[in-house]
């Protein structure tokens with residue numbers, strides 16, 4: 001017997017991070033009973049986003065175009081490439097208004113326990129991007145968590161081996177710190193005080 005549409009919805013909601021069976025059930029009841037308009041909007045927005053969004057050829061972040069507006073902007077400094085884990089980190093660095101170079105968004109971090117190695121993270125795409133001949137310095141701005149540090153270490157070795165200059169945000173960002181939860185002043189300072197690796 002195939003699961004009922006209600007069971008299927010509850011099961012589908014469990015794909016969200018941190019959502020177990022109980023909360024999935026609560027969400028399903030809420031959407032169906034209390035907020036049908038919200039549910040329809042969510043379903044539409046999700047289907048639309050899945051349909052139109054892809055990854056920018058250059059920076060790898062979500063984009064509706066092959067090359068996103070930021071990468072296509074000729075006023076940005078093409079000699080600097082800042083590597084971050086997620087689009088939220090890019091947004092934080094943009095908020096500091098102290099960086100006008102380009103970005104590369106990994107869309108994750110190395111996490112061997114979850115089966116995410118260099119291949120899954122598509123580090124070959126980053127290497128190709130950094131080797132475009134215009135990039136003079138790659139700034140590693142992954143988080144200062146264990147996984148973020150390990151990612152920075154691996155990326156640094158891969159890029160240094162190709163003769164690229166690599167730097168890392170300074171320790172102004174606290175140990176275990178995630179950019180998303182760090183104030184913009186601290187990030188701006190860490191950018192200025194970045195060190196070669």
Ligand SMILES: [Zn+2]
Nearest residue numbers: 056059068071
């Ligand atoms: Zn882009």
